[in-house]
Each structure stands twice: as structure tokens, then as C-alpha cells.
Amino acid sequence: MYMQARAADGQIIEVQSPDEALEVYRHSTSHLMALAVTELYPDTRLGIGPAISDGFFYDFQRGTSFAEEDLAKIEQKMRDLVAQDLPYQPAIVSVEQAIKEFGGRDEQLKVELIKEKCDERLSCYRVGSLVDFCTGPHVLSTGHIDPKTFKVVSLAGSYWKGDEKRDRLQRIYGTAFLTEADLHDYVHRLEEAKKRDHRRLGKDLDLFSIHEKAGAGFIYWHPKGAWLRHTIESFLREDLLRRGYQFVVTPHVAKMDLWRTSGHADYYRQNMYLLNIEGEEFALKPMNCPEHVTIFKTHRHSYRELPIRMAEFGTVYRFEKSGVLHGTLRVRGFTQDDAHIFCTPDQVYDEVLGVLDLAEHVLRTFGFEKYEVELSVWDPNQKGKYVGEAADWNLATATLIRALEAKGLPYQRMEGEAAFYGPKIDLKLIDAIGRKWQATTVQFDFNLPERFDAGYIGPDAKNHPVVMIHRAIFGSLERFIGILVEHYAGAFPIWLAPVQAAVLPISEKFHAYANHVKQALQSAGLRVHLDDRNEKVNLKIREGQLQKFPYMLVVGGREETERTVAVRNRFLGDEGAMPLEKFIEKVNDLVATKAVRP
RNA sequence: GCCAGCGUAGCUCAGUGGUAGAGCAACUGAUUCGUAAUCAGUAGGUCGUGAGUUCAACUCUCACCGCUGGCUCCA
Numbered sequence: 201m202y203m204q205a206r207a208a209d210g211q212i213i214e215v216q217s218p219d220e221a222l223e224v225y226r227h228s229t230s231h232l233m234a235l236a237v238t239e240l241y242p243d244t245r246l247g248i249g250p251a252i253s254d255g256f257f258y259d260f261q262r263g264t265s266f267a268e269e270d271l272a273k274i275e276q277k278m279r280d281l282v283a284q285d286l287p288y289q290p291a292i293v294s295v296e297q298a299i300k301e302f303g304g305r306d307e308q309l310k311v312e313l314i315k316e317k318c319d320e321r322l323s324c325y326r327v328g329s330l331v332d333f334c335t336g337p338h339v340l341s342t343g344h345i346d347p348k349t350f351k352v353v354s355l356a357g358s359y360w361k362g363d364e365k366r367d368r369l370q371r372i373y374g375t376a377f378l379t380e381a382d383l384h385d386y387v388h389r390l391e392e393a394k395k396r397d398h399r400r401l402g403k404d405l406d407l408f409s410i411h412e413k414a415g416a417g418f419i420y421w422h423p424k425g426a427w428l429r430h431t432i433e434s435f436l437r438e439d440l441l442r443r444g445y446q447f448v449v450t451p452h453v454a455k456m457d458l459w460r461t462s463g464h465a466d467y468y469r470q471n472m473y474l475l476n477i478e479g480e481e482f483a484l485k486p487m488n489c490p491e492h493v494t495i496f497k498t499h500r501h502s503y504r505e506l507p508i509r510m511a512e513f514g515t516v517y518r519f520e521k522s523g524v525l526h527g528t529l530r531v532r533g534f535t536q537d538d539a540h541i542f543c544t545p546d547q548v549y550d551e552v553l554g555v556l557d558l559a560e561h562v563l564r565t566f567g568f569e570k571y572e573v574e575l576s577v578w579d580p581n582q583k584g585k586y587v588g589e590a591a592d593w594n595l596a597t598a599t600l601i602r603a604l605e606a607k608g609l610p611y612q613r614m615e616g617e618a619a620f621y622g623p624k625i626d627l628k629l630i631d632a633i634g635r636k637w638q639a640t641t642v643q644f645d646f647n648l649p650e651r652f653d654a655g656y657i658g659p660d661a662k663n664h665p666v667v668m669i670h671r672a673i674f675g676s677l678e679r680f681i682g683i684l685v686e687h688y689a690g691a692f693p694i695w696l697a698p699v700q701a702a703v704l705p706i707s708e709k710f711h712a713y714a715n716h717v718k719q720a721l722q723s724a725g726l727r728v729h730l731d732d733r734n735e736k737v738n739l740k741i742r743e744g745q746l747q748k749f750p751y752m753l754v755v756g757g758r759e760e761t762e763r764t765v766a767v768r769n770r771f772l773g774d775e776g777a778m779p780l781e782k783f784i785e786k787v788n789d790l791v792a793t794k795a796v797r798p
Numbered sequence: 799g800c801c802a803g804c805g806u807a808g809c810u811c812a813g814u815g816g817u818a819g820a821g822c823a824a825c826u827g828a829u830u831c832g833u834a835a836u837c838a839g840u841a842g843g844u845c846g847u848g849a850g851u852u853c854a855a856c857u858c859u860c861a862c863c864g865c866u867g868g869c870u871c872c873a
Contacts, residue, residue, distance in 0.1 A: 357801025
């Protein structure tokens with residue numbers, strides 16, 4: 201057993217799993233925080249206060265705002281309350297009693313919640329002066345919470361029930377762990393994540409910049425970042441060609457006519473950059489699909505030509521609310537590795553399987569071995585929300601499931617999470633420190649073929665609506681590169697690294713030979729940097745390590761005489777001298793095999 | 799967009815109403831060096847932008863822009 205807890209019926213129970221114990225502990229700590237807050241600020245009303253993956257939060261309603269300096273006071277108050285060892289006392293009461301109790305305390309949000317969730321009876325917990333509507337269980341008393349295991353972390357705004365039309369609440373985040381060591385590890389993980397932050401590394405490694413003057417959410421790729429992009433694009437382009445894709449290129453701007461046909465003018469307008477030139481309306485494209493359908497429609501297609509797999513590195517522009525922008529992970533202009541597969545219903549299964557296969561291969565190449573799969577399906581009770589026939593939806597959903605099962609991919613079914621135009625599969629990458637990132641998506645689109653009247657001629661010589669599958673593997677290059685930076689903490693595999701080797705002459709006397717080495721590597725197709733500053737080799741190495749160059753080649757008198765290079769590996773340190781040709785061979789081999797580590 | 803915090807030199811950050819500071823980077827010079835920072839000197843800022851209060855604003859007030867953490871949304 202991991203912990204004793206008090207269940208809602210007053211019984212002492214023994215919590216049987218560490219996960220459950222942690223949840224009880226955090227939930228109890230969130231009540232402790234709510235007690236501290238309501239004692240310090242009696243004009244505060246309660247929202248909800250659950251345990252979450254990194255700790256807990258509690259939402260409060262209060263006329264005045266909490267300030268950052270209040271957090272320390274709250275934390276101190278919590279410690280005082282721990283010292284008082286107040287019991288968590290459950291009670292089972294009727295709905296009428298509860299509404300009277302919470303109504304009397306002017307806790308209107310709790311009253312609303314109780315009316316919504318409960319029929320007859322419900323449980324409440326009292327701790328000190330705080331009474332909360334709660335199913336429990338909780339720790340026995342505040343004395344069972346170790347003051348060294350929790351922290352009040354941050355302040356945020358939130359909405360009641362997550363609805364921006366409802367009351368604005370103030371959320372206070374905290375974290376708690378069962379042991380002091382766990383809390384310490386958590387703080388350490390946060391620091392580690394901070395070191396990997398792609399915004400920090402993007403600046404330090406000179407990959408990209410964003411400019412206030414030019415607009416938030418637009419990325420300027422510097423030479424090193426651009427190399428990454430080109431390398432990633434070339435890799436995918438070659439792979440797609442092998443898999444029977446064709447590439448197209450479409451404009452960044454189109455007349456509103458096109459967006460009216462596609463429906464974007466009605467349903468996506470608030471996200472679009474609109475232009476009015478000489479009285480005519482245009483928009484920057486927020487999606488590539490309408491233009492791809494436009495190309496598809498330039499010919500009549502026989503079923504014999506299908507499937508057509510039409511790919512583009514398509515740059516799209518979407519107005520996003522200022523508060524959501526985040527480095528390269530959430531921007532206003534980005535390039536999707538987009539493709540649309542036009543096919544017949546009986547080709548759908550093979551095509552979906554092909555996309556999953558592609559995703560697996562691509563993601564593995566970039567060092568992502570693990571990912572989570574979500575299948576988003578419609579809500580059959582709300583058929584009015586969706587376009588397309590039930591038969592299409594059922595076929596598409598069944599096909600997605602069949603393909604997932606064939607690949608042996610476990611998945612989570614997300615009821616009612618499908619887009620209005622079709623069901624989809626999303627893959628979430630899990631990076632080196634366990635965080636999840638949305639990347640690959642495979643979506644059916646029942647909307648555009650109908651709106652554009654896109655079809656093919658079947659064996660029966662009749663027109664049939666074409667099946668359209670939208671898919672992206674990286675999602676967007678901006679986001680994917682941001683994820684890659686954080687995944688590798690900037691130390692890219694050598695095939696991706698913007699600088700693959702740096703040549704470090706130990707003094708000016710060896711610049712000639714260093715130049716020779718640089719030329720030789722460059723001629724062999726490698727990306728190389730010559731550090732010919734008048735600095736000590738120690739400094740060059742330090743900076744080279746911080747720049748995460750995969751290899752540094754120290755050259756001095758010995759190397760010049762013996763026509764070698766002294767190889768320093770970014771991870772392993774000094775590897776000793778080797779002939780220049782041998783080094784080139786070694787690196788070319790690592791590049792060709794796309795080795796994740798040298 | 800909403801809540802809170804923040805915006806000072808290229809970068810990291812001091813500076814609470816009275817003449818703008820440090821370290822690193824840059825530049826100049828010296829040093830010619832063997833696996834994570836050589837030494838010295840020089841230069842660099844309308845303190846995010848615009849209004850207002852004041853004899854006086856980096857500092858106080860308001861608006862706007864941007865950033866950070868969340869909410870909502872999303873590739």
C-alpha cells in the first residue's frame with residue numbers, strides 16, 4: 201500500500217497504486233491551497249481544483265487580481281496550515297442541503313456544478329474553513345502533506361468550463377510530489393527543458409529569428425536554419441518520389457472566388473489574411489487543398505489514373521491570436537509538407553496504409569521511435585455537424601481502423617473529435633524528454649470534392665466523386681524543426697547538422713594547411729567551418745562545443761607533417777589523429793546512413 | 799483575444815524621480831598558443847513606441863507593439 205486516505209463515506213482506505221496515491225496527494229494539496237487562498241483573501245470564490253499531469257491547479261473567482269508576490273504568501277500560509285494538522289472531513293449530503301450550504305457561502309459556481317452533476321446525494325470535504333464539493337478521497341489531514349514536497353508555481357487566466365464566453369477566472373498552478381526527491385527531479389526536468397528550448401537554441405545556434413518590426417509569428421530562417429530545412433525537404437522529396445508522389449507548386453494568393461467555393465471564405469475568414477487590390481478581394485492561402493483540387497480538375501481523370509498523390513511544400517498564412525504564438529511551434533506563416541491523395545473507394549485502404557508506412561519510416565529516420573496515435577471519429581448523434589454521407593464516414597473510419605490494426609499501432613479513439621469534413625488519424629511524437637508533439641495527420645475530406653465537383657470516370661463510364669485524403673508527415677517544417685531542435689537539444693545528427701565539421705588551426709602558422717583541409721572536406725560535399733580567428737584552440741573548442749558541431753578537427757604541426765586531422769567528437773571528446781581521407785570516408789558513411797549519433 | 803508578468807548595448811542582466819552601468823560579443827593592439835574562456839585598450843544605448851503628470855521620467859499614469867507562462871484555439 202502506498203498511502204492511507206479518507207474516502208467520501210468516512211472510511212479509511214489504502215491506496216494501492218503509486219499513480220493513484222500521487223493523484224490523491226496532489227488533489228489534497230490543491231484543497232490545501234484553496235484553503236490558504238480563501239483564508240488570506242476572503243472575497244475569493246471557488247472554481248475547480250483538480251490534479252493534473254505535473255501537479256495541480258485551482259481556479260478562483262475574485263474581483264481583484266492575484267499578483268505574483270501573492271504566490272509566496274499563499275505558499276507560506278499552506279505551510280502554516282500543514283503545521284495545524286487539519287483533518288479532511290468528508291460528508292455525504294443531499295443536493296438540497298449542498299445547494300443551501302454552497303449558496304449560503306455564495307459559491308455560485310459550485311451550485312451550478314452540483315445542479316449539473318448530481319441527482320440526489322453528493323459528497324463534500326471540509327478542511328479548516330474550506331468546504332468543497334468533491335468525490336475524494338483525500339489524505340487524512342494537512343499534516344500528511346510534507347511541506348518540502350509542494351510549490352505554488354504560477355498564475356494564469358482561465359475561463360469557467362474552458363469557455364471564453366463564460367466568467368474569467370484566475371488559475372493558480374502548483375506542483376506536488378510524494379517525495380522531496382521527486383519534486384527535485386521535476387524541477388531538474390524543467391531546467392533541462394529550458395536548456396533545450398528551441399527559441400533559446402535558435403538564437404544561440406543562429407538558426408532563425410523573429411522580428412517585432414516585421415510582425416509576430418513570421419520566421420526568418422538564417423543560413424544554418426535554412427540548411428536544416430533544405431536537408432529535411434530533400435530527404436522527404438526523394439522518399440516521396442520513390443513512393444509514387446508527384447510534386448506541384450501553387451500560388452500564395454488566390455481570389456476570394458476560390459475560397460468561396462472551398463468554403464474557407466465563410467468558415468475560416470477570421471483566420472485569413474485578406475487583400476483588396478483595385479476593388480478585387482484576394483486572400484493569402486490558409487490551406488493548400490483548394491489549389492490542389494484546382495489542379496486535379498484541369499483534366500478529366502479515369503479510374504485507371506488513380507491514385508494521384510499530389511505533394512507540395514506549401515506555405516500557408518493563418519492569422520492566429522497573439523497569445524498563442526510560440527517560437528517556431530506556433531506561427532502565422534508556415535510551410536506544410538502537404539499532400540492530397542485522390543483515389544477510388546477501393547484504393548483507400550492501401551493509401552492509408554502507405555501513409556502510415558511513410559510516417560513510420562520518416563519519423564524513425566529523425567530519431568523518433570515512439571509516438572501516440574489518436575483516431576478522431578464523428579459523433580453519430582450530431583450528424584448535422586458534418587458533411588458527407590454516413591456510408592462514407594463509416595467506410596473511412598473502418599478503413600483507418602483496419603490500417604492501424606494492420607500496422608499493429610495501438611490508438612486512442614477520440615469520439616466526436618473529427619473535423620466537420622472527415623475522420624482523421626493524428627500521430628503525436630514523443631521526444632527525448634518524454635514530451636508529446638502533434639505532427640503527422642491523415643484526414644479524409646468529404647467536403648472539397650463535393651464543393652469543387654471533383655470526380656473520376658469509373659469502369660462504368662460514369663462520373664464518381666473522388667475520395668480525397670489529406671496528409672502531412674511533419675505537419676509543418678517550422679514546427680517540426682522546432683521539435684527537432686528540442687529533441688536533439690541542438691546536437692543534430694551529422695546528416696542534418698548545418699556545420700558538420702569545424703577546422704581549428706592551433707595558430708596562424710597552420711592556416712594554409714587548415715585551408716587545405718577545409719577545401720578537401722568541402723569538395724567531398726561536407727558542410728565545413730574554418731575557425732581561423734587569432735584565438736587559442738581552447739576557446740575555439742569551447743565555442744565549437746556550444747555550437748554543437750559534430751566534429752572539430754584540430755590541426756597543428758604534427759597534422760600538417762603527417763597529412764592528418766586530430767578528430768574531436770562532440771560527444772566523446774578527443775579521438776586522436778587520422779588521415780584526412782579516412783575522416784572524410786567516415787563522415788560520408790555517417791551521413792549516408794543518417795546515423796543519429798556519430 | 800483573455801489573465802498575470804516582462805521589455806535597458808548584438809547577448810545575459812544591474813539600475814525606484816535628479817548627468818545611463820557590468821560581463822560576454824564587436825573593434826584595435828599584443829600574444830602564435832595542442833582539446834571547454836590569453837592579456838590590454840577602444841567603441842557601442844533617443845532605456846519597446848506614442849501620449850500624459852512633473853522644474854525634471856529608464857523610473858509614475860494611459861494607450862499601442864512585442865515577449866513569457868497559462869486559458870481558448872491549432873500544423
